[in-house]
Amino acid sequence: MIEYLIYFPILIPLLTAIAIKSLWPIETTRKLILYIGPILTLACSIYIYDKFDQLNSNVDIINIFDNITISLGIEPISMVFLIMVNTLWLVATAYSLGYMISNNEKRLGNFFLFFSISISCANGAALSSNLITLFIFYELLTISTYPLVTHKGDEQSKASGRKYLLILLGTSLCFFLPAIGYVYYLSGGLQFVDQGLLFTNLLPDQINHFEISILLILFVFGIAKAAIMPFHSWLPAAMVAPTPVSALLHAVAVVKVGVFSIIKILVYTFGVELLHGLNAVDLLVYVCGFTIIATSIIALKQDNLKRLLAYSTISQLSYVIIAILILTPSAIIAATMHLIAHAVSKITLFFAAGAIYTSTGFTKISEMNGIGKNLKVVTIAFTLGAMSLIGLPILVGFTSKWYIVQSAASESQWIILSVITISTLLNIGYFTPIIYKFFFNKSNANKKFKDLPLTINFAILSCCILMVILFLYPTLIIEVIKNVQ
Amino acid sequence: MIDHIAAIVVMLPIISSVFVMLIRNNSINWLISTTASLITSIASIMMYLQISKNGIISYAMGGWEPPVGIEYRVDEFNALFIILISIASFLILLYAKHSLNSELKENKITTFYSMYLLCLGGLIGILSTGDAFNAFVFLEISSLATYILISMGSDRRALLSAYQYLIMGTIGATLYVIGVGLIFVLTGSLNLYDISIRIQELELYRPLYASLAFITVGIALKVALFPLHAWLPNAYAYTPSVGTAFLSSTATKVAIYLLIKYLFLVYGYDVVYSNKIFVFVIIGLSILAMFGASLIAIFQSNLKKLFAYSSVAQIGYITLGIGLANHNGLIGSTVHIINHSIIKAAIFLAIGCIVFKTKISDTHELAGLGKKMPVIAILLTISSLSLIGIPGTVGFISKWYLIIGALEQGWWLVVLSLAISSLLALIYVGRVIELMWFHQPEDAIIVNSKSLPFEMLAITFILTLATVYFGIDTRLTAGLAEIAVQNVLLGGQ
Numbered sequence: 020m021i022e023y024l025i026y027f028p029i030l031i032p033l034l035t036a037i038a039i040k041s042l043w044p045i046e047t048t049r050k051l052i053l054y055i056g057p058i059l060t061l062a063c064s065i066y067i068y069d070k071f072d073q074l075n076s077n078v079d080i081i082n083i084f085d086n087i088t089i090s091l092g093i094e095p096i097s098m099v100f101l102i103m104v105n106t107l108w109l110v111a112t113a114y115s116l117g118y119m120i121s122n123n124e125k126r127l128g129n130f131f132l133f134f135s136i137s138i139s140c141a142n143g144a145a146l147s148s149n150l151i152t153l154f155i156f157y158e159l160l161t162i163s164t165y166p167l168v169t170h171k172g173d174e175q176s177k178a179s180g181r182k183y184l185l186i187l188l189g190t191s192l193c194f195f196l197p198a199i200g201y202v203y204y205l206s207g208g209l210q211f212v213d214q215g216l217l218f219t220n221l222l223p224d225q226i227n228h229f230e231i232s233i234l235l236i237l238f239v240f241g242i243a244k245a246a247i248m249p250f251h252s253w254l255p256a257a258m259v260a261p262t263p264v265s266a267l268l269h270a271v272a273v274v275k276v277g278v279f280s281i282i283k284i285l286v287y288t289f290g291v292e293l294l295h296g297l298n299a300v301d302l303l304v305y306v307c308g309f310t311i312i313a314t315s316i317i318a319l320k321q322d323n324l325k326r327l328l329a330y331s332t333i334s335q336l337s338y339v340i341i342a343i344l345i346l347t348p349s350a351i352i353a354a355t356m357h358l359i360a361h362a363v364s365k366i367t368l369f370f371a372a373g374a375i376y377t378s379t380g381f382t383k384i385s386e387m388n389g390i391g392k393n394l395k396v397v398t399i400a401f402t403l404g405a406m407s408l409i410g411l412p413i414l415v416g417f418t419s420k421w422y423i424v425q426s427a428a429s430e431s432q433w434i435i436l437s438v439i440t441i442s443t444l445l446n447i448g449y450f451t452p453i454i455y456k457f458f459f460n461k462s463n464a465n466k467k468f469k470d471l472p473l474t475i476n477f478a479i480l481s482c483c484i485l486m487v488i489l490f491l492y493p494t495l496i497i498e499v500i501k502n503v504q
Numbered sequence: 505m506i507d508h509i510a511a512i513v514v515m516l517p518i519i520s521s522v523f524v525m526l527i528r529n530n531s532i533n534w535l536i537s538t539t540a541s542l543i544t545s546i547a548s549i550m551m552y553l554q555i556s557k558n559g560i561i562s563y564a565m566g567g568w569e570p571p572v573g574i575e576y577r578v579d580e581f582n583a584l585f586i587i588l589i590s591i592a593s594f595l596i597l598l599y600a601k602h603s604l605n606s607e608l609k610e611n612k613i614t615t616f617y618s619m620y621l622l623c624l625g626g627l628i629g630i631l632s633t634g635d636a637f638n639a640f641v642f643l644e645i646s647s648l649a650t651y652i653l654i655s656m657g658s659d660r661r662a663l664l665s666a667y668q669y670l671i672m673g674t675i676g677a678t679l680y681v682i683g684v685g686l687i688f689v690l691t692g693s694l695n696l697y698d699i700s701i702r703i704q705e706l707e708l709y710r711p712l713y714a715s716l717a718f719i720t721v722g723i724a725l726k727v728a729l730f731p732l733h734a735w736l737p738n739a740y741a742y743t744p745s746v747g748t749a750f751l752s753s754t755a756t757k758v759a760i761y762l763l764i765k766y767l768f769l770v771y772g773y774d775v776v777y778s779n780k781i782f783v784f785v786i787i788g789l790s791i792l793a794m795f796g797a798s799l800i801a802i803f804q805s806n807l808k809k810l811f812a813y814s815s816v817a818q819i820g821y822i823t824l825g826i827g828l829a830n831h832n833g834l835i836g837s838t839v840h841i842i843n844h845s846i847i848k849a850a851i852f853l854a855i856g857c858i859v860f861k862t863k864i865s866d867t868h869e870l871a872g873l874g875k876k877m878p879v880i881a882i883l884l885t886i887s888s889l890s891l892i893g894i895p896g897t898v899g900f901i902s903k904w905y906l907i908i909g910a911l912e913q914g915w916w917l918v919v920l921s922l923a924i925s926s927l928l929a930l931i932y933v934g935r936v937i938e939l940m941w942f943h944q945p946e947d948a949i950i951v952n953s954k955s956l957p958f959e960m961l962a963i964t965f966i967l968t969l970a971t972v973y974f975g976i977d978t979r980l981t982a983g984l985a986e987i988a989v990q991n992v993l994l995g996g997q
Contacts (some may be wrong), residue, residue, distance in 0.1 A: 193923035200907040
């Protein structure tokens with residue numbers, strides 16, 4: 020029985036999607052139905068977490084050909100990722116209900132349908148136990164989020180949708196897939212193995228540093244969901260989607276599946292030992308460092324709040340990659356920690372941005388003078404999220420930055436340290452003016468503020484609480500990740 | 505009965521095509537054609553089972569022993585293709601009735617069924633015959649039937665495209681015969697198996713390569729390999745939808761089989777692939793096909809032509825695998841022949857459903873189809889996605905084998921071209937999908953108020969489902985292709 024448990028996080032969201040499609044239109048009073056899926060999935064994920072020791076074997080679903088199978092399995096990093104996605108799905112469901120209804124967005128049924136399917140794909144990616152399964156869910160996630168990006172249906176969102184599909188599918192077909200093929204050709208297998216498939220399978224004289232470097236570069240750039248320059252432009256473009264989509268998918272599920280895949284491939288396909296001393300790693304550190312600083316500088320100039328957050332997301336994603344490239348066990352902890360920290364902080368920021376839009380209709384930072392008086396909860400939450408990303412204590416962002424700095428320092432990675440320092444300054448540079456505007460500028464007295472639905476406030480508050488809890492109990496995550504061999 | 509099975513699968517469609525012509529009642533003819541192709545399908549499956557049990561079937565036509573008489577020689581490789589095309593034509597015939605009634609004049613339908621069966625018989629003949637000249641005869645039978653099928657399209661341009669194909673097809677057949685003549689002079693035999701033994705004793709000299717060149721180019725015209733593809737888009741665009749689905753899933757595939765047969769079973773790997781120019785040309789042309797045809801497809805405004813150019817590009821994938829000529833490359837080719845048949849049949853039948861309801865021909869008229877015909881739009885979306893090679897669909901399986909094959913050869917540029925051409929496929933397919941789902945419908949695109957007949961929907965659904973099913977469970981496609989390649993092309997090594 021217990022081995023079937025692993026299907027549930029994929030099947031429940033899918034069933035939720037089917038239920039939504041067949042039951043729609045759901046009356047306002049019965050919207051509670053929408054919470055059933057997220058709650059069940061979350062409960063299931065926590066149960067898996069509890070029974071983790073008994074689930075150590077992989078479940079093969081189907082053998083496609085030769086020894087290529089679609090199979091699911093659970094390991095520490097995916098455990099953490101799974102719980103994160105489903106917790107935030109629950110919160111985001113509450114938020115989206117409030118947001119979509121307050122803003123009179125159309126086609127609500129379709130919205131929740133594709134939303135659930137995307138979560139199912141993200142969970143599938145989390146639970147993949149070999150490269151091909153990961154690739155399948157990765158691609159399905161792109162396709163199932165495409166209707167959400169183009170939800171508005173106007174020219175601009177269609178153009179963004181085109182860019183989204185082209186970059187994400189294009190890079191994965193051009194780089195990711197050939198890289199998987201090459202791994203198969205080199206090692207005759209694709210499964211994720213402790214200490215790394217290539218590291219354990221290749222004899223020392225079979226290891227060709229040039230090949231491994233090429234492979235590494237193909238993987239890192241093929242996973243464009245991680246938005247490393249130059250394949251980052253889909254992310255700001257995708258911001259045309261409704262805010263809950265930007266919040267859950269483009270700050271959490273989609274981009275996090277990207278960095279999660281990279282972490283998983285580095286740890287379980289290459290093996291961190293194999294990558295030590297490769298020039299390609301240094302090259303990638305430079306590219307990520309450049310991405311972090313360049314996008315932070317771009318963010319400085321943004322007036323559209325959601326676009327600013329998008330650029331900040333790009334830079335934070337490269338943080339995770341740069342952390343894993345330190346290539347030590349503590350770096351794996353640091354990267355995973357930052358993955359979670361950024362997810363929680365960024366979703367708070369996006370929720371706040373969406374709430375401001377719902378209440379006032381403002382999308383530009385220059386308009387948001389003095390709204391702190393009327394929107395206390397929202398602006399304080401925004402401030403907390405920003406502080407967390409800057410890396411101030413009592414918030415989870417501090418913990419993760421601490422771990423990154425610690426592992427970088429222990430390996431004497433001065434480039435990484437300086438990149439982090441500069442980018443922290445830039446973070447302060449683009450967040451403080453906004454916060455200053457919220458609280459200290461004079462507001463336009465005539466502006467009417469719409470009341471926010473309870474669900475939006477609830478979602479924002481729970482995110483803030485999560486940020487603090489994860490700061491107080493980082494061991495919740497660290498103890499799990501320590502099991503990575 | 506079972507002893508004559510190799511002859512039955514060829515003769516049954518041809519004989520029934522004569523009956524169909526005599527009866528001239530559309531409903532009865534539909535029944536006869538469907539039954540004939542159903543029996544052919546069952547017989548071909550029985551034949552495959554027998555081969556896998558007892559080995560190659562060698563059938564002496566009329567009792568004249570080979571190499572003097574005509575030999576039908578069926579192994580796991582061509583038996584697989586006979587199953588493929590007979591089942592494909594059975595499913596398409598099941599679908600055909602209402603679609604033909606709406607697209608053709610009533611007095612033409614009998615001829616359509618008759619020519620359809622004749623073409624099917626000819627194609628199976630090409631697959632099963634072991635005689636070089638007999639293959640030519642069947643090539644002509646199927647081609648002549650195809651010209652008539654194309655010319656039946658309701659658009660007047662159908663006549664022009666039939667004529668165009670007639671000219672090109674005849675040139676191709678002529679080149680093929682010249683090649684066969686050269687081989688006959690060199691070896692004194694027309695039996696392909698016999699030739700393959702005698703070629704070993706020949707010293708490699710110019711006439712042999714000349715014959716190889718003639719035969720390859722002749723067949724390449726029928727295959728529609730890139731610069732020789734000019735007939736294909738028009739032929740596909742103006743044939744009735746049923747005909748397009750049939751041609752795209754069978755005709756070119758059979759020609760590719762003939763090419764593979766000559767390269768690997770008649771001339772043999774050593775003769776063909778010791779010639780580096782040949783390898784260079786076939787790989788080069790395949791990559792040109794993948795790029796060139798996809799680029800044309802991107803700017804194509806006629807819906808059927810768009811997918812026709814995509815066929816030309818996909819044929820490039822298949823010939824690429826032939827050029828790689830290693831284990832995985834050949835499996836890639838073989839499995840892509842099967843997969844592409846399924847995908848294109850699904851796509852063209854879905855288009856047939858759209859045409860049944862709306863009579864559209866241009867891509868921009870697809871706007872808003874997702875709202876008007878959601879089911880068909882979903883099916884077309886899924887089958888188009890498998891054209892790109894999204895994992896979980898059949899297109900992915902073929903691409904996987906081709907990539908591994910190219911990696912084994914160490915040809916990075918080929919891997920890169922495969923990747924980039926999927927990107928191009930993404931662009932033209934993306935355009936269709938976006939039009940269907942995200943554009944406002946134009947007024948009154950529905951002209952036919954009749955609801956879509958059940959069997960049209962059902963068959964389209966089954967084929968679309970197959971594009972997904974065989975992307976996950978590949979025992980029947982890649983599994984059998986592997987057996988075929990291993991046992992036949994690579995001689996059981």
